[in-house]
Amino acid sequence: MIIAERKPVDEIIGMVSDARKVLVLGCRGCVTVCSAGGEREVEILASLIRLGMQKQGKQIETIEGTLVRQCDKEYIDAIDEWDGQYDAIVSMACGVGVNFIANLRPTTRVYPAVNTSFFGGSAEQGVWKEQCAGCGNCVLHLTGGLCPVARCAKSLMNGPCGGSVNGRCEIHPDVECIWQSIHDRLGRIGNAEAMNVIAPIRDWSTAGHGGPRKTLRDDLTI
Amino acid sequence: MTFTPDIQAFCCHYTSQQTIAEGKEGLKQDGLPENVTFNRVVCTGKLQVSTLLKAFEEGADGVYVVGCPADKCHNVKGSQRAAKRVDAIKKALAELAVEPERIEMFHLERGFHPEFVEAARFMNKRITELGPCPFKGEAQ
Numbered sequence: 001m002i003i004a005e006r007k008p009v010d011e012i013i014g015m016v017s018d019a020r021k022v023l024v025l026g027c028r029g030c031v032t033v034c035s036a037g038g039e040r041e042v043e044i045l046a047s048l049i050r051l052g053m054q055k056q057g058k059q060i061e062t063i064e065g066t067l068v069r070q071c072d073k074e075y076i077d078a079i080d081e082w083d084g085q086y087d088a089i090v091s092m093a094c095g096v097g098v099n100f101i102a103n104l105r106p107t108t109r110v111y112p113a114v115n116t117s118f119f120g121g122s123a124e125q126g127v128w129k130e131q132c133a134g135c136g137n138c139v140l141h142l143t144g145g146l147c148p149v150a151r152c153a154k155s156l157m158n159g160p161c162g163g164s165v166n167g168r169c170e171i172h173p174d175v176e177c178i179w180q181s182i183h184d185r186l187g188r189i190g191n192a193e194a195m196n197v198i199a200p201i202r203d204w205s206t207a208g209h210g211g212p213r214k215t216l217r218d219d220l221t222i
Numbered sequence: 223m224t225f226t227p228d229i230q231a232f233c234c235h236y237t238s239q240q241t242i243a244e245g246k247e248g249l250k251q252d253g254l255p256e257n258v259t260f261n262r263v264v265c266t267g268k269l270q271v272s273t274l275l276k277a278f279e280e281g282a283d284g285v286y287v288v289g290c291p292a293d294k295c296h297n298v299k300g301s302q303r304a305a306k307r308v309d310a311i312k313k314a315l316a317e318l319a320v321e322p323e324r325i326e327m328f329h330l331e332r333g334f335h336p337e338f339v340e341a342a343r344f345m346n347k348r349i350t351e352l353g354p355c356p357f358k359g360e361a362q
Contacts, residue, residue, distance in 0.1 A: 009317040040270070047275040052318050054279075057359045 001030035001121070002094045004037060004126045006045065013052040015111040016088055019060065023086040024113070025079065025101075026066035027093035030056040034128055036114050037092025039066045045092065045113060070097025073220065076104055119150070136206030136213060142186035142194055151178035157199040159183075227283035227349040229258045231342065232274065234266045236296050236332045237288050239279075239338075253340050255346040267284075267300025273308050274325065278357050284349035287324040288341060294331075301329055320356050323348060 016022050032038030032061045045061040045201045053060040063082055068075045070093035079089075079101070088109040091098045095116040118130040120149060133150035135207045139157070153171035156179065163170030164177035186192050206213070233241075238260060241249070250256060261277075263269055266289035279302045287308055289301030305327045312322035326348075328341045 009314055010319070014320075040272070043270075043272040046277065047272055047279060048314055051275065051278055054359060055318060055320065059225070161284045172330045 001089045001119070002096070003034050003117045003130075004094050005117055006036055006041065006092070006114050007112070009045075009052060012045070012090060012111070012113050013049060013056075016049065016060070016090060017053075017056070017058070019086075019088040019109070021063070021086045022089075023063045023065060023079070023082050023089045025070070025089055025091050025093070026050065026064075027070040027091075027097050028066055029069045029071065029093070031093055031097075031114060032066075034122070037094075041068055042092055045090070049090070067093075070094075071100055073100070073104065076100055079105075083195040086173060097106055133207070134206070136208070137203060139199070142173050142197065142199070143182045144189060144191065144194075146178055148178055148181050148182065150174075157202055159195065184205040225350060225353060226257050227346065227354075228281055229255070229284045229342070229345055229349055230257055230261060230277040230282040231286050231288060231345075232261045232263055232266065232269055232277075233288040233301070234290060235264050237290055237330050237338070239260055240333045241254060241335075249339070252336075252339050254342050258342045265295070265297045265300040266304035267295070267297055267302075269304050269307060271310055274307065274311055278324075278355065281334075281355075281358065283352075283355040283358075284324045284326075284345050286328060286341065286345050288328045288330055288338065291329045291331060292338060296353070305329070321352055324352065324355060 003152045024042050026037050026039055026042035027034070028038060035041065042064050046064050050060060050062055063085055065079070065082060067078050070076060070091060088111060088114045090111050091101055092113045094114065095112065098110055098112045101108070119132040119134055120130045123129045130150050132147055133155075135149050139149070148157060153169055153175070154161055160177055160179035161170070163182060167177050167180040169175045169177050183195055186194050188213060242260065242262065244252065248285060266287050269287065274285055274287070287304050287305045291294060292302050292305070295301040308325055308327040312324050315322045326345060330337050330341065
């Protein structure tokens, strides 16, 4: 899922300081699961915005809402119910949601309340770790299911850099050297020889370096 | 001009049970500041961040939570959760340039103990020294 973290409250208040009525809009997708922008976080942020504005001697009205998803036109249309009740939207969705609302509401001011961080999973309660870089050219079948693009500090494709110590990364000693883990895992699953395959120079054109990417599924379009 | 702060205390059922049984007059004799209002909850782990923020929105100058000792909570981790939420609010207050000391967590034993009254007196002294909460408007 997409992992996000709420921006500092003072930064958000700086965005809405001229507004009188804001719609604080959550998303029931990824940001609910990572506790950054679901219904509960909407309630907290709305309260903090009111308090922050009160501190400045200003009044602000907040409307709280949460959509099923902010990354889907079908669900974004649900904001119609608040039409005319706000002069800015503070979106607690990931950057995708903010973009979608900005696209679909050309004359509405939309502000991001979270920093969209990475694609990750929940390692334990309250801890999320990056697992995928969304590079568009998956090599997990060659690396035992562990991603060197996202999980190696240098995104190396042909084994460890040589700087790791006792299986820990030289850049971030609190992080495992993913190439050590790939090596160990390939051995465990009887595929150790995969380590000898030299990966060719990688084509990064799928990784977003050439501008925004798009997926088109002919079988799904109408 | 004297300032009497509005202090809202959120106490768990077990921590406050015998103390509250003292009654208003009894508590006053024990030295409990009259400007401290108790809000009893089944467990401090049930307290949401938004509930504590609402206390500030409704005019509290200071807020504190009294839960069981971290390793002796009747609901196992309730008071630990409450302490985490209090910490989250401290962080948010700091981001808003408001003194994080306006909210505090106390872990106290069950039953009536002088520490329960002492926590109230401690917060009353601290908040009185800090003055009115900035959320009441900088114009004040």
